[in-house]
Amino acid sequence: MVREAALTAASRPRVTSQTSNMLRFLLVKLAQLVPTFIGVTIVAFAFIRLLPGDPILLMAGERGISAARYAELQAQFGFDRPLVVQYWDFLKGLLQGDLGDSLVTHSPVTGEFFSRFPATLELSLFALAFAVIIGLPAGVLAATRRGKLLDHTVVGVSLTGYSMPIFWWGLLLIMFFSGTLGWTPVSGRISFMYFIDSVTGFMTIDTLLAGNWDAFLSALHHLVLPSIVLGTIPLAVIARQTRSSMLEVLGEDYVRTARAKGLSNFRVIMVHTLRNALISVVTVIGLQVGLLLAGAILTETIFSWPGIGKWMIDAISRRDYPSVQGGLVLIAFIVMIVNLLVDVAYGVINPRIRH
Amino acid sequence: MALLDIEGLSVRFQTSSGLFAAVEDVDIRVDRGEVWSIVGESGSGKSVSMLATMGLLPWTAQVTADRMEFDGRDLQQLSARERRRIVGGEMSMIFQEPMTSLNPCFTVGTQIDEMIKQHKGGNRKERHERALDLLAQVGIPDPARRIKAYPHQLSGGMSQRVMIAMAISCDPRLLIADEPTTALDVTIQAQILELLLKLQEETGMALILITHDMGVVAETARNVIVQYAGRQVEKQAVKSLFASPRHPYTEALLSALPERASGQDRLPTIPGVVPGQHDRPTGCLFNPRCQYVTEHCREVAPVASPGDPARTLCHYPLGSPGDATTPDDVSPGDLPPAPSDSDASQSEVRP
Ligand SMILES: Nc1ncnc2c1ncn2[C@@H]1O[C@H](COP(=O)(O)OP(=O)(O)OP(=O)(O)O)[C@@H](O)[C@H]1O
Ligand code: SF4
Ligand SMILES: [Mg+2]
Numbered sequence: 001m002v003r004e005a006a007l008t009a010a011s012r013p014r015v016t017s018q019t020s021n022m023l024r025f026l027l028v029k030l031a032q033l034v035p036t037f038i039g040v041t042i043v044a045f046a047f048i049r050l051l052p053g054d055p056i057l058l059m060a061g062e063r064g065i066s067a068a069r070y071a072e073l074q075a076q077f078g079f080d081r082p083l084v085v086q087y088w089d090f091l092k093g094l095l096q097g098d099l100g101d102s103l104v105t106h107s108p109v110t111g112e113f114f115s116r117f118p119a120t121l122e123l124s125l126f127a128l129a130f131a132v133i134i135g136l137p138a139g140v141l142a143a144t145r146r147g148k149l150l151d152h153t154v155v156g157v158s159l160t161g162y163s164m165p166i167f168w169w170g171l172l173l174i175m176f177f178s179g180t181l182g183w184t185p186v187s188g189r190i191s192f193m194y195f196i197d198s199v200t201g202f203m204t205i206d207t208l209l210a211g212n213w214d215a216f217l218s219a220l221h222h223l224v225l226p227s228i229v230l231g232t233i234p235l236a237v238i239a240r241q242t243r244s245s246m247l248e249v250l251g252e253d254y255v256r257t258a259r260a261k262g263l264s265n266f267r268v269i270m271v272h273t274l275r276n277a278l279i280s281v282v283t284v285i286g287l288q289v290g291l292l293l294a295g296a297i298l299t300e301t302i303f304s305w306p307g308i309g310k311w312m313i314d315a316i317s318r319r320d321y322p323s324v325q326g327g328l329v330l331i332a333f334i335v336m337i338v339n340l341l342v343d344v345a346y347g348v349i350n351p352r353i354r355h
Numbered sequence: 356m357a358l359l360d361i362e363g364l365s366v367r368f369q370t371s372s373g374l375f376a377a378v379e380d381v382d383i384r385v386d387r388g389e390v391w392s393i394v395g396e397s398g399s400g401k402s403v404s405m406l407a408t409m410g411l412l413p414w415t416a417q418v419t420a421d422r423m424e425f426d427g428r429d430l431q432q433l434s435a436r437e438r439r440r441i442v443g444g445e446m447s448m449i450f451q452e453p454m455t456s457l458n459p460c461f462t463v464g465t466q467i468d469e470m471i472k473q474h475k476g477g478n479r480k481e482r483h484e485r486a487l488d489l490l491a492q493v494g495i496p497d498p499a500r501r502i503k504a505y506p507h508q509l510s511g512g513m514s515q516r517v518m519i520a521m522a523i524s525c526d527p528r529l530l531i532a533d534e535p536t537t538a539l540d541v542t543i544q545a546q547i548l549e550l551l552l553k554l555q556e557e558t559g560m561a562l563i564l565i566t567h568d569m570g571v572v573a574e575t576a577r578n579v580i581v582q583y584a585g586r587q588v589e590k591q592a593v594k595s596l597f598a599s600p601r602h603p604y605t606e607a608l609l610s611a612l613p614e615r616a617s618g619q620d621r622l623p624t625i626p627g628v629v630p631g632q633h634d635r636p637t638g639c640l641f642n643p644r645c646q647y648v649t650e651h652c653r654e655v656a657p658v659a660s661p662g663d664p665a666r667t668l669c670h671y672p673l674g675s676p677g678d679a680t681t682p683d684d685v686s687p688g689d690l691p692p693a694p695s696d697s698d699a700s701q702s703e704v705r706p
Contacts, residue, residue, distance in 0.1 A: 253455040259411050261470045261521070262443025265435075275460045351505045352459060 022347070029343055033336050041094065044328035045087050048321050055103050055319040077103065079321075090325060099326030104318055109326035113308060117330075118201025119189060120300070120307030124292045126223050127231035127299075132285065135235040139242025139281075143250065144269055154239055161236030166295055170229040170302040177225060184225045187304035191218045230299040234288040241284040245277040252276070279350045286342025290335040356427050358561055359385040359408070359446070359529055363421035366400070366407050366585075370415070375632040377416075378404045378585045382666070383563075385529065390555060390562045392576030392593070394569060394608065398629040400585035401565045402451075405531050409448050410438055426528070444474035447522040448531040452538050453514035457506035463490075464502035467521050474525040489520040494550060512543035516550070523554055529561045530554075536571070548575055569608050573597060581605050584629050584640040588668040599674045601667040603645045639670065647671055 056073045057065065065073075074080045078089065093100055099109040135158075142154035178186045189203045190196065194215040196206045204223070207216035249255060250273055258272040297309035304310070308327060315323035366378040378400040385391050393401045407418045410430070423430045425441055433441070450456045458466060467486040471477065477485070483502075490498035493516040506514060515535055522530055532551055536544035552575060555562045564575055572579050572593060579596055581589040581604060589602040600606040607625045609615060627644040630636060636643055639652040652670055659666035 253450060253452055254458040256411055257450065257456045257518070258458065260409060260443060260448045262439040262441070262473055263469070264439065272458055276458070349460070352507050 022344070025347065026340070026344070029340055033340070037333070037336065040332040041091060041325075041329055042087070044325040044332070045090055047328065048316065048319065048324040049083070051316070051319065053319045055321060058319055059103070077321075094329065099329070100322035102315070102323045103320045104315075104323070109322050110330075112311065112323065113327055113330050115201070116306060116308045116311050119203070119305060120293070120296050120309060122202045122204065123223065123226055123230060123299070123305060123307060124289070124296055126227040127229075127292060127295075128234060128285070128288065130227050130231035131234035131238050131288070135238030136242050136281070139239040140246055140269065140274060142239070142243045143246030146247065151243075154243065158236035158239045161232045162240070164232055164236075166229060166233070166298045167302060169232060170226075170299060173225055173229060174302070185222050189219060189222050189306065190215060191222075194218060226299050226303045226305055229302070230292060230295050233295065234285075234292060237284060237288060238281065242277065242281050245280045246273055249273045249276045275349070279346065282342060282345055282349065286339055286345075289338040289342075293331055293335065357384045357424075358387045358389075358426055359383060359563075360422060360424040361408060361420060362423075363419075364404055364407060364423065365419050366403050366412065367417045367419075368415050369417070370632065372632070374417075376585055378407065381580075381582070381585075381587045382590075383408075383580065385561050385563060387528065388555075388559045388561055389578065390552075390564070390576045392564045392566060392572045392579045393582060394566055394572050394579055395582035396567055396608075396625075396629050398584070398631060399567075399582040401567075401582055402533050403585075404582070405448065405533060405563065405565060409442055409446065409531065411442075411448075440474070443470060443527075444525045445527055446529045446531070447525070447527040448533065449515070449518045449522050449535050451534040453518050453535075454506070454511050454538070456518055457509075457514055459506050461505075462502070463504050463506070463509070463517050467502075467517070467524055470521050470524050485524070486520075489524050490517070492523075492554070493517070493520040494546075495520070511539050512547065515539065515543075515547055519547075519550065519554070523558065523560070526558065527560055529563065531563045531565070533565045534567070535564075537567075551575075569612050573612075581608070584635065586640060586668055587666070588641070589665050591665045596665075601663070601665045601672045601674055602641075602669050603647050603673065604641050606673060607644075607646075639668075641669075 056070055056077075056079075071080070078086060090100070097110065099113075101108055102112055105112065138154050138158075142151040145151050174186055177184045185191070190207070194207070194212065196203065196210055196212065196215055199206050199209050203219040204216060207213075207219050254276075255268060255273055258268045263272075293309075296305075296307060297312060299305065300307045300309035301313055308331070312324065312327050314320075315327060361381070361383040364378060364381040364383070365376065367374045367376050381400075381404050383391070383393075383404070393405070395401055403412065403416075406412050407416070408423070408430070412418065420431065425446060428441070430438060430441070457463070461469075464483070464486055467489060468479075468482050471482045471485055475482075475485075486502055487498045490501055495501050495513065495516050501509075501513075501517075506517075509517065519535075530551075535551065536547050539547060548571065551562065551564070554560075564571070566572060576593050579591060579593050580587055581596075581602060583604050589596070589600070589605050591601070596605065597609065600609055604625075611624055625644055630640060630643070636653070637656075638654050639645070639648075639657050642648045642652045645652065649670070655670070657668050657670045659668050660672075663672065665672075
């Protein structure tokens with residue numbers, strides 16, 4: 001009793017110092033992100049302006065536009081000012097959380113973005129879940145059956161998956177599962193039979209909130225194929241990384257120690273080996289998030305998924321400067337935040353970083 | 356019945372260039388409470404033979420033995436599950452690299468606790484008390500604080516003490532220490548050896564100490580096995596081995612000891628290295644480095660003479676000049692166990 005009381009008392013100051021360590025770690029990381037973020041704003045700003053094509057001419061379309069009207073619109077959107085000034089305005093707005101209005105819809109870019117973002121996030125999360133749920137065990141099994149048939153299969157399949165062209169792969173799956181077999185829907189997030197109020201923007205959650213079970217199943221049904229398509233490359237990457245870091249850790253002295261302790265094979269693999277192998281796997285999973293958002297653009301196009309991918313493609317084709325530059329900056333911002341969270345998770349599972 | 360009884364142990368590794376016999380025909384017989392040492396240069400197969408005993412070799416290893424018993428139980432016949440009950444519980448091992456032998460992700464306490472839980476059970480509080488006692492027993496200051504430490508917060512010596520605490524946590528009857536001090540500072544080396552001997556005396560467990568240092572053998576063990584290139588070349592009580600080594604390799608190891616090399620500028624070392632997979636000579640494996648080598652040695656591999664209690668693997672054992680054994684008059688048969696000093700102290704087992 002006495003000893004236990006002493007222990008808790010002694011451990012209390014350590015906890016607070018750990019928390020402040022973590023806080024300092026976070027602040028340092030955030031500070032490091034500032035230059036990257038500025039770089040991103042420059043690239044986003046320049047990218048769309050470097051593309052040939054002019055938003056005003058595109059809006060005018062076939063009818064054409066008079067020189068006077070063109071100049072008037074240029075002045076209205078501020079495109080007649082020097083680029084540096086335009087960029088400075090963009091940056092100033094950004095700091096105030098204002099990314100300007102879309103040239104096409106005239107509504108704020110942030111609103112447009114965040115009304116579509118949940119659809120992309122939902123798809124990405126399902127894709128990531130698919131990749132982790134299949135990829136992690138596949139990598140572990142391959143490593144424990146090194147050189148056996150299962151191992152060769154996993155290595156072969158993940159190599160194929162890694163170099164899979166998403167567009168072709170998506171069309172192939174649609175043709176087979178939606179076309180030939182008729183198992184899965186071809187496009188959209190949910191059957192047109194259901195009208196679900198958007199509360200969270202996540203179709204799976206909103207249908208459940210509405211208490212509509214059939215709609216929920218329909219939403220899941222629509223998620224299957226896009227998630228598989230989007231999750232294929234991350235799956236391959238995760239399986240490969242898990243396998244190789246498991247193999248590396250299996251050769252470590254402390255795994256031999258674990259065996260020398262007479263622990264079960266299961267415990268040696270799942271606790272002593274996997275725990276250490278996860279450190280590098282988590283990093284790789286974090287890196288997948290950026291790729292997922294990039295991959296989502298293609299996948300959403302294939303499946304007419306109403307997310308930011310499809311929105312960005314439309315915005316680019318219309319040279320909607322504010323939407324494109326704002327969208328890119330927001331995506332980059334989200335990727336950075338996720339990577340930061342991965343760093344934190346890394347610190348949590350790796351005591352050598354935490355202390 | 357011996358505690359550990361191994362005869363004709365051989366280990367072959369599958370390698371890209373075929374099978375490699377890392378250990379061949381090794382006999383080890385250890386009685387309760389005995390202290391043995393296995394000595395030999397790097398690559399002699401000391402670790403491999405003990406890892407084979409523990410069942411810790413990778414799958415590329417093929418282990419065969421005429422006999423492999425622990426406390427009367429045939430280790431080769433046991434199921435994996437039954438064997439795991441012995442490994443860690445009744446027979447445990449510590450390793451050369453303490454810094455990498457502990458799992459970096461778990462605290463010292465967790466790693467000791469896990470072992471006790473596996474073999475002894477008990478509730479969390481009992482196990483925690485036991486772990487604290489163990490840390491104190493191996494001389495770790497402030498156990499209540501250290502038990503929460505992660506391995507990277509410990510020095511090499513501390514890590515080895517933790518490894519020892521873990522290894523003795525389930526009251527093993529045999530502890531195998533594989534060069535436990537090689538990676539440590541000289542001052543710490545002596546402390547760790549002292550600790551191992553103290554624990555051996557207190558608990559009455561048997562101890563096999565692997566080393567490449569004849570000086571360590573002299574200070575710690577009572578019986579010694581000399582290994583060379585996977586072969587056991589000689590086996591004797593330490594006293595008589597130091598007084599009259601039988602194998603030329605043993606003699607060479609002994610003359611490399613600082614105290615035996617007084618008057619010379621530099622320590623005599625044995626020229627050359629232990630042959631590996633690709634450069635094993637024909638005949639006696641030691642012949643390229645042996646000062647007594649003859650043509651016969653280069654052609655015919657020696658076999659231990661049945662009349663030789665040291666089982667010297669040499670055509671011309673020292674100390675008995677002239678009566679060289681030839682392969683013809685040798686039939687590898689049963690032999691009396693190796694000489695073992697009877698005064699191996701069997702003090703009372705700690706309650
Ligand atoms: N997994 C393995 N695969 C192939 N060969 C191996 C393997 N493990 C060890 N060996 C070889 O077996 C031989 C004996 O190695 P072992 O580790 O037992 O030597 P040792 O006497 O313990 O030496 P040291 O003093 O360096 O620890 C060496 O030639 C080594 O290269
Ligand atoms: S057999 Fe010959 S070479 Fe080998 S140790 Fe004996 S004397 Fe030396
Ligand atoms: Mg060794």
